[in-house]
Amino acid sequence: MRVWQRKCVRRLPAILAAVAAWVLTGCGTMSDEPRSGEGAPMSSVRVAFTDGFEGDTVVIRVDGREVTQHGPITTRSDVSPPLAWSADIPLERDVVALEVAVPTKGATGSIRVNVKEFPQVNVSFSGGRVELRSSRLIPSIG
Amino acid sequence: MSEHDPTTARGVQLSNIEHEWTLEEVAQIAAPSMELSDESTALDAQAAAGPIPGPLPMPVPLPQPLPLPRRSVSGRYRSGSTPFELELRVDVDRTRPTRRVSGDFYQIAGGTKMYFGSFVVHAPTLSVTPTLVTITGLGQYTWNASAPRIRIAIPRVLILQPPAAATVQFFTLSWSPGATYVCNFESPYFRTVILETDRVADVPTPVFSSYNTASLPSPGPARSLTVVDAFAEAGIQVQVSAGSGGVPADEGASWSDAELHASMVRHFSLWREEPQFRVWELVAQLHDLGPGLLGIMFDQQGRHRQGCAVFHSGLGGATADRLRLQLFTYVHELGHCFNMMHSWQKSLAIPAGVDRPRSMSWMNYPWGYPDGQAAFWSNFPFQFDDGELVHLRHAYRNNIIMGGANFRVGAGLQHPEKFELPMEDKSGLRLEISASDSYLLGEPVTVTLRLTATDPRVETVHPYLNPEAGLVHIAIAKPGGEIVGYEPMILHCVLGERLALTQEANSLQETVYIGYGADGLYFRHAGIYELRAVYDALDGSQIVSNILRLRVRNPVTTEDEQLTELLFGDEQGTLFYLRGSDSETLRSGNQALDTVLERYGDHPMAAYARLVKGVNASRDFKIVTNDPTPKIEMRKADHAESLKLLSPVVKAGAEQTKLDSQSIEYATMRLADVQRKQGDDRGAQATEGALKKRRGRAVSV
Numbered sequence: 001m002r003v004w005q006r007k008c009v010r011r012l013p014a015i016l017a018a019v020a021a022w023v024l025t026g027c028g029t030m031s032d033e034p035r036s037g038e039g040a041p042m043s044s045v046r047v048a049f050t051d052g053f054e055g056d057t058v059v060i061r062v063d064g065r066e067v068t069q070h071g072p073i074t075t076r077s078d079v080s081p082p083l084a085w086s087a088d089i090p091l092e093r094d095v096v097a098l099e100v101a102v103p104t105k106g107a108t109g110s111i112r113v114n115v116k117e118f119p120q121v122n123v124s125f126s127g128g129r130v131e132l133r134s135s136r137l138i139p140s141i142g
Numbered sequence: 143m144s145e146h147d148p149t150t151a152r153g154v155q156l157s158n159i160e161h162e163w164t165l166e167e168v169a170q171i172a173a174p175s176m177e178l179s180d181e182s183t184a185l186d187a188q189a190a191a192g193p194i195p196g197p198l199p200m201p202v203p204l205p206q207p208l209p210l211p212r213r214s215v216s217g218r219y220r221s222g223s224t225p226f227e228l229e230l231r232v233d234v235d236r237t238r239p240t241r242r243v244s245g246d247f248y249q250i251a252g253g254t255k256m257y258f259g260s261f262v263v264h265a266p267t268l269s270v271t272p273t274l275v276t277i278t279g280l281g282q283y284t285w286n287a288s289a290p291r292i293r294i295a296i297p298r299v300l301i302l303q304p305p306a307a308a309t310v311q312f313f314t315l316s317w318s319p320g321a322t323y324v325c326n327f328e329s330p331y332f333r334t335v336i337l338e339t340d341r342v343a344d345v346p347t348p349v350f351s352s353y354n355t356a357s358l359p360s361p362g363p364a365r366s367l368t369v370v371d372a373f374a375e376a377g378i379q380v381q382v383s384a385g386s387g388g389v390p391a392d393e394g395a396s397w398s399d400a401e402l403h404a405s406m407v408r409h410f411s412l413w414r415e416e417p418q419f420r421v422w423e424l425v426a427q428l429h430d431l432g433p434g435l436l437g438i439m440f441d442q443q444g445r446h447r448q449g450c451a452v453f454h455s456g457l458g459g460a461t462a463d464r465l466r467l468q469l470f471t472y473v474h475e476l477g478h479c480f481n482m483m484h485s486w487q488k489s490l491a492i493p494a495g496v497d498r499p500r501s502m503s504w505m506n507y508p509w510g511y512p513d514g515q516a517a518f519w520s521n522f523p524f525q526f527d528d529g530e531l532v533h534l535r536h537a538y539r540n541n542i543i544m545g546g547a548n549f550r551v552g553a554g555l556q557h558p559e560k561f562e563l564p565m566e567d568k569s570g571l572r573l574e575i576s577a578s579d580s581y582l583l584g585e586p587v588t589v590t591l592r593l594t595a596t597d598p599r600v601e602t603v604h605p606y607l608n609p610e611a612g613l614v615h616i617a618i619a620k621p622g623g624e625i626v627g628y629e630p631m632i633l634h635c636v637l638g639e640r641l642a643l644t645q646e647a648n649s650l651q652e653t654v655y656i657g658y659g660a661d662g663l664y665f666r667h668a669g670i671y672e673l674r675a676v677y678d679a680l681d682g683s684q685i686v687s688n689i690l691r692l693r694v695r696n697p698v699t700t701e702d703e704q705l706t707e708l709l710f711g712d713e714q715g716t717l718f719y720l721r722g723s724d725s726e727t728l729r730s731g732n733q734a735l736d737t738v739l740e741r742y743g744d745h746p747m748a749a750y751a752r753l754v755k756g757v758n759a760s761r762d763f764k765i766v767t768n769d770p771t772p773k774i775e776m777r778k779a780d781h782a783e784s785l786k787l788l789s790p791v792v793k794a795g796a797e798q799t800k801l802d803s804q805s806i807e808y809a810t811m812r813l814a815d816v817q818r819k820q821g822d823d824r825g826a827q828a829t830e831g832a833l834k835k836r837r838g839r840a841v842s843v
Contacts, residue, residue, distance in 0.1 A: 048434045079435060080484065080507055086434030088455075138509045139456050140431070141474065142438030 043091040045098065045115045046137060051075055052125030053084040053102075060089060061099040071104070079142040086140075091115060102130055160363050165215065165235045165270045165298070212298045215275055218332055219308045219325035223250045226258065228323045230308055231332045232294065233535055234268055234277060237375065240528070242266070243277055243294060244536035245310075252683030253568030257417075259284040260538040263292055273298050284538050289313055289320025331379035332535040333542075334419065337369070337476070338383035340409055341425040344391030347458030349425050350468035355524055357462035362523040372473045372504065376526050376534050378480075385411030389424065396428040397451065399440040406441065406449040415445050415689055416563045417539075417546040421479045422449040423472065429453050437471040439478035444689075445545035450475035466519070473504045481542050482530055486510060495529070503527040569683035570597025575616075575675045578802070580693040582702060584710030585657075586718045586750055587665050588802050589616070589690065591675055592651035595643045604680055605641040607652035615676045616656060621669025629660035631719050640680075653804035658715025668696040705747050708734045718750065722758025724765060724777055749791050749799035753809050756787030760816050781816045788813040792829065807833060 047060055057071030073084040089098075099110040100123050109130030113121055118134035125131070216239060219230040227248040233240050244262035248255050266279030277294040281287070291313035297306040305327035312320035341349050352371075356364030365371070370380045389409050397405075402424060407413055410422035429435045433455040441449040452471050457464065485506035488495030499512055502522050511518035526534065533542065540546040577589045591607040591614060606613045609630045616628040641650060657665055665671060671692050677685040697703040708714075713731025717723060723732075735751040742748050763777040791799065791809045801809070810833045817826040 046434060048432075076431065079431065079438065080487075080510065083431050083434055085430075086432030088433050136515075139436045140434050141436050141471065141507060142440075142478075 043094050043115050044088045044119070045091060045096070045113065046086060046088050046120040047098070047100070048086040048120060048122050048138070048140075049073055049075075049084040050082055050122050050124045056084075056102050056104040056125070058085070058123075059101040059103065060087070061101070062089060062091065062096050064097070064099070079140045081138065081140055083140040098132065100130055100132060105130070162214070162237060163235050163239050165268070165275055168235055168239050168241065169268050169270045210300045210302065212272070213301055213303070213305055214330075215296045215298065215306075215308075217305075217330040218328045220328045221310070221323040221325040223248070223255070225250055226321075226323075227255070228310060228325055229328075230294070230310060230323075230325045231535060232277065232296065232308060233332065233377070234266075234275070236330065237377070238525075238528075238531060240532050240535060241268070242532065242536050243279070243292070246539045248565065252679055252681035253566075253570070254564035254683040254685070255566040256564050256684055257539060260540070261287070261290075261292075262536045262538070266292075271298075284540075287312075289318075291315065291317065329379065330377075331374070332377045334379040334381060335373070335480075335544075336383050336412060336420045337380050337386075337423065338410055338412055338420070339386045339423045339425060340389045341387075342389045342391050342427060344393050345425055345427045345454045345458070347454050348460070350465065350472055353462075353465040353469040358466060359520045360522055360524065361520075362525075367469060367524055369469065369472050369476065372469070372524065373476070373534075375524075376531055378534055383412060383420075389426075391427075396430045396432070397426050397453075398430045399438070399442075402426075402438075402440040402449065402451050403443060410449060413448065414563070415545070417445065417543045419543055420448070421476060421544050423476060424449065424451040426451050426453055427458075428455040436467070437475040439475055441479075447479045447481060447546075448544045450479055469524075470504065470508070477505050477526070477530070479544055480534060481537070481546075482526075482533060485527070488529075498527065498529070501527045503530060505530060563686045564684060567683070567685075569679055569681070569685055570595060570600040571603065571677070571679055571683065571685045572596050573675060573677045573685045573687040575673060575687040575690045577673075577690055577692050578800075580695050581665070582706060582747065583665075583668050583694055583696055584706035584708075584714075585747060585800060586655055586709075587657040587692070587694075588653050588655045588805065589673060589675075590651055590653045590802065590804065591677075591687070592649055593677060593685070594649035598645060598648075600643060602640045602642055602680065603650070605639055605650055607650065607677070608654050609656070613678045615678075617674050617676075618656075618664055619672035621667060621671065626661065626664070628656050628664060631659055631716070653802050655718055658712070658719045662712055663710070663715050665694050668694050701742065701745065705738065705742055705745060708738050708742075709747065709750065717754050722754045724758070724763040726765075746798065746800045749794065749801050752787045752791050753801065753805060756784045756791065756809065757812055759787060760784035760812050779819075781820050784816045785813070785820070788816065792832075 049058060053073050053075045055072040055074055057069065058073060059069045060067050067089055068087060070085060070087070075082050075084040094116045095112065095114045097110060097112050098121055099108060101108040102125060105125060105128075107125065107128065107130045109123070109132045111121060111132040111134060113134045118136065120135045120137050122133045122135055122138075123130060124133075214235045216232050216234055216236040219228075219232065221228040221230070227250060228245055229248070230245045231243060233242050233244075242262060242264055243266055244260065246260045247258040249258040261281040261283040263277075263279035263281045266277045269276040269278070275296050275298055277292075277296075279292060281290050281292050283290060289312035293311045293313065294308050295311075296308045299306045307327065308325045310323045310325055312322070314320060339349065350369070352366045352368045354364065354366050355362065370382065373380045387409075389405060405424065406422050409424075410420075412418070412420040413422065429438065429451070433453070435453055436456045437450065437452040439447065439450040441447055452468070452475055457468050457471055459465075482505050483491050483495070485501040485503050486497050486499040489497045499506070499510070502518070503526055504524075505526065506518065508515045508518040508522075572594045574592045574594070575589050576592070577587065581587050593603060593607060595603070604613060608614065609616055609628060610632055612633055617625055618628055619625045643649075657663065671694060673690040673692065675687040677687075679685055697706045711731060711734065713728045714734055717728055717731045717735065732755075735755055738745075738748055738751040739755070759780045762779050765775050765777070788809050791801065792806065792813050795806055799806070810829055814826040814829040814833075817823075817829060
């Protein structure tokens with residue numbers, strides 16, 4: 001028992017530092033700071049293009065940086081919910097600014113999303129606008 | 143209130159999979175139509191009476207032997223097979239009884255076994271005694287049955303005895319007895335399906351094996367469930383095919399529906415473009431729609447519902463929730479292959495069902511459940527709902543068998559089952575149907591039928607491949623889904639001619655014009671048509687051909703459009719069928735063909751007009767007139783005109799015209815005949831020689 005106590009006392013500064021760091025980083029919740037360090041877990045967001053697409057090209061940007069471009073995509077209503085395309089976008093942080101451009105429609109939309117809380121962003125095109133909505137993970141099934 | 147009908151009272155729930163229902167329990171809780179007979183009560187009372195008490199004031203009753211339980215009677219039965227075989231499904235006890243009986247008839251003809259039709263009795267009367275169960279009811283049939291009432295008697299045997307046979311008797315509405323079948327017990331399962339699961343090589347996670355339903359909160363008994371178990375609980379036996387295996391991967395590539403279908407055709411070792419209780423499930427990594435798609439029943443071309451796929455990019459993993467999702471998706475997609483709609487889309491079925499968005503079923507969508515995904519999972523008992531159970535066990539065969547129903551939708555054939563491949567074929571004959579890949583709208587459609595003896599023991603066949611003899615039948619599935627039987631304009635009574643086959647000459651073929659018949663024009667619209675033929679063999683076997691797909695295309699150029707207008711019509715169709723006529727009633731048709739020759743004589747399609755007009759000109763033509771009294775007028779053959787019309791057809795041959803080779807041969811033989819009649823024997827010999835060279839054998843005109 002004493003050996004154990006001595007070890008704890010010796011490690012106390014390190015433990016306090018770890019607790020302080022945990023509190024400062026938001027008690028283990030989300031962070032705008034990029035994750036760093038070897039082996040740091042990557043987040044990801046699923047971007048699901050749902051209603052309103054017909055032969056369109058789409059561009060996804062994260063924090064202003066283009067991460068993927070894909071097309072042509074067309075909404076399929078024979079799967080539920082309707083789906084034109086989906087992609088899992090790896091992220092270096094949990095809170096990001098996500099922008100989707102649809103050049104074939106000359107429209108763009110954006111959203112700031114906390115992917116730990118909402119791991120999916122549904123993108124639709126309606127009334128001349130690209131709409132982005134964050135959600136829980138909702139897969140489609142045919 | 144019933145889940146399916148707000149006007150009905152909610153009955154006792156028989157959906158508990160833990161409970162094996164006895165006949166007595168089902169009879170007691172069921173509708174008034176199900177009853178325990180007085181005989182049962184009397185026998186039970188007698189059994190309970192025990193020994194007669196002795197003189198002792200406190201008699202000690204002798205111990206009664208424990209009654210041995212009796213076998214359940216539900217399951218699948220099958221009769222002997224001449225001329226009809228009956229597959230009977232009895233569903234009145236065991237697990238989740240739906241209180242129905244149903245069956246499929248198969249017709250045995252010669253060496254072939256064909257599906258004939260199905261029936262179901264939805265609300266039978268159940269009479270139960272300790273030794274016999276009798277099920278009586280009025281069936282619904284896929285054909286107009288003349289004896290639609292049914293009575294099934296099954297002796298109740300002890301559990302140690304082998305299952306008893308079911309005696310099935312049909313009655314007319316006035317209770318005159320019809321046919322009787324004795325059906326032997328075959329299986330406790332109502333249907334048996336073979337499943338082949340293939341895995342694409344790039345799927346990094348294991349193919350689903352089993353899920354313990356106690357791993358996460360859920361109702362019902364804890365059990366380890368496989369896909370096979372999930373269907374077994376519904377009364378459907380799924381046998382895993384030995385052919386299950388792997389599919390090579392194009393690393394990182396996603397799958398389109400078309401690629402999935404092509405892969406099914408290539409890799410599904412049991413695949414045939416036919417209705418069969420065989421299904422393919424592909425475990426792939428990623429669909430073109432991305433990781434957001436968990437699974438799809440992609441097979442919606444040709445014969446539908448033979449294959450489905452699940453995608454591990456959204457499903458893969460070994461955590462409990464992932465395994466649960468894998469089990470759900472694997473079963474859900476296979477459910478579509480059994481022709482089951484999503485729970486919330488039952489109204490899209492034909493005929494429409496009732497949407498059941500709150501159904502706790504494999505066919506629902508957890509994320510769309512009205513009370514939320516968590517509520518769905520915590521209440522989901524891992525089973526199909528009652529309506530789906532009825533479908534799985536008692537749907538008419540073509541409404542459930544993979545590759546069945548789609549071809550049936552809108553079917554207008556009197557006997558559509560005639561055009562299904564036999565389940566067994568020992569006839570030793572093969573029938574093939576072929577044609578050009580595409581036809582311009584209005585162009586005469588001809589098909590070539592070829593009959594081949596595949597077994598040297600078949601020595602003789604009848605030679606009548608033309609539907610006019612009534613011994614070959616052709617079904618045409620139109621682009622809209624309607625299916626019609628081709629009816630020739632003229633039926634020929636044929637003598638019973640026989641054709642001897644040898645190993646060297648083991649086949650015969652004939653090209654037949656089917657663009658026009660008793661029902662008018664059969665190819666009125668552009669689109670894809672599917673054709674299948676059946677040859678009635680001498681021993682009664684039904685030899686069913688392959689399915690021929692041909693495209694009728696819309697005209698693109700102005701010239702094509704005008705040719706379509708000139709060739710398209712009832713009179714023109716009749717002229718093509720008759721290979722020309724002088725009939726007054728076909729005058730405008732003949733004028734249209736003349737116009738084709740005048741304006742578009744260089745067009746390949748003009749050969750049709752030349753053939754028809756040239757053949758007609760080569761023969762004498764008799765017409766009965768009534769002016770002023772009935773008499774026969776004869777128009778003499780115009781050999782010069784025939785020569786002028788047929789020569790360019792023969793010269794151009796099949797390569798430069800749209801005519802099929804048999805029509806060219808016919809034109810050639812006609813031309814040689816005309817040349818000979820004109821005294822040009824050398825010309826006739828040269829014409830026949832050319833044909834002989836082309837065919838490589840002798841020609842007789």
